[in-house]
Amino acid sequence: xxxxxxxxxxxxxxxxxxxxxxxxxxxxxxxxxxxxxxxxxxxxxxxxxxxxxxxxxxxxxxxxxxxxxxxxxxxxxxxxxxxxxxxxxxxxxxxxxxxxxxxxxxxxxxxxxxxxxxxxxxxxxxxxxxxxxxxxxxxxxxxxxxxxxxxxxxxxxxxxxxxxxxxxxxxxxxxxxxxxxxxxxxxxxxxxxxxxxxxxxxxxxxxxxxxxxxxxxxxxxxxxxxxxxxxxxxxxxxxxxxxxxxxxxxxxxxxxxxxxxxxxxxxxxxxxxxxxxxxxxxxxxxxxxxx
Amino acid sequence: xxxxxxxxxxxxxxxxxxxxxxxxxxxxxxxxxxxxxxxxxxxxxxxxxxxxxxxxxxxxxxxxxxxxxxxxxxxxxxxxxxxxxxxxxxxxxxxxxxxxxxxxxxxxxxxxxxxxxxxxxxxxxxxxxxxxxxxxxxxxxxxxxxxxxxxxxxxxxxxxxxxxxxxxxxxxxxxxxxxxxxxxxxxxxxxxxxxxxxxxxxxxxxxxxxxxxx
Ligand SMILES: Nc1ncnc2c1ncn2[C@@H]1O[C@H](COP(=O)(O)OP(=O)(O)O)[C@@H](O)[C@H]1O
Ligand SMILES: [Mg+2]
Numbered sequence: 001x002x003x004x005x006x007x008x009x010x011x012x013x014x015x016x017x018x019x020x021x022x023x024x025x026x027x028x029x030x031x032x033x034x035x036x037x038x039x040x041x042x043x044x045x046x047x048x049x050x051x052x053x054x055x056x057x058x059x060x061x062x063x064x065x066x067x068x069x070x071x072x073x074x075x076x077x078x079x080x081x082x083x084x085x086x087x088x089x090x091x092x093x094x095x096x097x098x099x100x101x102x103x104x105x106x107x108x109x110x111x112x113x114x115x116x117x118x119x120x121x122x123x124x125x126x127x128x129x130x131x132x133x134x135x136x137x138x139x140x141x142x143x144x145x146x147x148x149x150x151x152x153x154x155x156x157x158x159x160x161x162x163x164x165x166x167x168x169x170x171x172x173x174x175x176x177x178x179x180x181x182x183x184x185x186x187x188x189x190x191x192x193x194x195x196x197x198x199x200x201x202x203x204x205x206x207x208x209x210x211x212x213x214x215x216x217x218x219x220x221x222x223x224x225x226x227x228x229x230x231x232x233x234x235x236x237x238x239x240x241x242x243x244x245x246x247x248x249x250x251x252x253x254x255x256x257x258x259x260x261x262x263x264x265x266x267x268x269x270x271x272x273x274x275x276x277x278x279x280x281x282x283x284x285x286x287x288x289x290x291x
Numbered sequence: 292x293x294x295x296x297x298x299x300x301x302x303x304x305x306x307x308x309x310x311x312x313x314x315x316x317x318x319x320x321x322x323x324x325x326x327x328x329x330x331x332x333x334x335x336x337x338x339x340x341x342x343x344x345x346x347x348x349x350x351x352x353x354x355x356x357x358x359x360x361x362x363x364x365x366x367x368x369x370x371x372x373x374x375x376x377x378x379x380x381x382x383x384x385x386x387x388x389x390x391x392x393x394x395x396x397x398x399x400x401x402x403x404x405x406x407x408x409x410x411x412x413x414x415x416x417x418x419x420x421x422x423x424x425x426x427x428x429x430x431x432x433x434x435x436x437x438x439x440x441x442x443x444x445x446x447x448x449x450x451x452x453x454x455x456x457x458x459x460x461x462x463x464x465x466x467x468x469x470x471x472x473x474x475x476x477x478x479x480x481x482x483x484x485x486x487x488x489x490x491x492x493x494x495x496x497x498x499x500x501x502x503x504x505x
Binding site: 051 | 293303306359360
């Protein structure tokens with residue numbers, strides 16, 4: 001199984017540096033790229049899909065190199081952050097057209113029907129794209145990306161604009177794809193990654209801060225995440241004094257998750273306890289540190 | 292894999308916009324019928340209307356390719372960019388010329404007595420070539436069909452209102468009220484083709500380089 005290798009990839013838009021010396025190895029399965037808005041995720045996705053060329057650095061996959069973009073386009077499937085084309089056209093017809101644009105020669109119709117089934121749009125195949133719901137359009141987006149069985153699938157902000165139910169469905173679909181190919185998603189939503197990816201990297205201001213297994217990424221915040229239980233009165237003052245990540249209420253007791261280098265002031269009913277950090281904790285910790 | 296075009300699909304994807312040039316032709320034929328034989332009316336009506344609409348398909352062919360959310364996806368497919376650009380504009384321009392020949396043939400046969408087919412085909416055909424290039428270029432420059440249409444309207448209305456004196460260097464209208472002898476047509480026809488070629492070439496080169504995505 002080939003590995004996608006990025007070495008020292010940089011990109012500037014004029015004077016603005018959008019990506020700085022990004023090196024990564026991405027293996028078979030789901031890979032998540034996590035970062036706040038403006039981190040350079042979309043820029044990296046567009047470089048991977050050959051829409052933009054890197055200002056410097058190299059990208060390779062097996063014996064393919066990104067300096068020959070026409071070859072790369074045969075092995076890439078891409079779903080950008082927004083995808084809403086051909087509103088006048090019916091689902092199946094649009095996909096048949098895209099199959100032609102992609103140059104799928106044999107069994108065009110069969111390939112189209114199989115992706116329609118995969119993304120669960122069989123009931124909508126004769127509906128105009130303009131009439132689909134947001135979640136369906138997103139699934140159609142995946143259908144066009146996976147047409148032609150690309151080896152690398154790139155999905156930018158997979159769940160943007162979806163309601164909670166559609167999100168869960170869409171994540172399930174992504175996870176299925178990750179069993180067959182390399183799937184790279186970029187997102188600012190930690191949950192997207194926790195729910196779908198085995199490995200991830202955190203990008204901030206164009207720089208790669210950390211990458212690895214999502215369980216090991218959590219360890220970055222080891223010893224910095226605390227849990228305290230407080231009464232309603234203390235709840236508000238704790239919120240002001242500490243860096244509270246989340247809170248849960250049971251009866252009149254609030255359980256707070258706090259990010260802190262030192263144990264938080266013992267205002268609670270019980271003394272604060274260290275907890276095993278999640279990816280979200282680690283992400284927030286890194287973003288806090290970087291400002 | 293090598294991507295292929297599907298021009299019937301492109302036609303459908305334009306929706307109602309695909310039909311506008313046909314409506315224009317129907318209107319022009321009806322107008323010519325109304326003005327039976329009055330070439331002083333018919334020729335200006337044809338010249339100021341028909342070539343401009345050659346830009347129509349050039350513009351709307353690119354709505355899905357540059358303007359709609361996610362149109363960048365098309366550039367990630369293994370189809371060559373010139374096929375998505377120049378090839379499609381060229382094909383639809385040929386259809387437009389065929390449409391023009393049909394229109395002129397009908398007018399020539401049944402609505403006027405003078406021989407108009409060849410001279411008007413040369414005049415309107417070359418002017419249409421110019422406008423197809425204007426549409427292609429303004430779409431590639433502004434990436435918005437709305438702006439491309441504004442350019443078209445501003446160009447045409449200023450040229451027509453000032454009778455081509457505002458920016459004479461890019462005026463391609465002849466403002467003739469009768470059929471010109473072929474020998475008088477070569478000059479203006481060549482000029483339209485020259486300007487048109489510049490626009491087509493520029494649009495083609497810029498299209499290959501589009502790096503700005505919505
Ligand atoms: N075409 C462009 N021209 C100039 N700057 C750009 C362009 N595209 C993105 N940027 C800038 O590059 C940075 C990274 O953007 P982007 O890759 O879209 O980040 P993300 O997807 O993580 O939000 C941002 O500061 C953005 O303003
Ligand atoms: Mg983005």
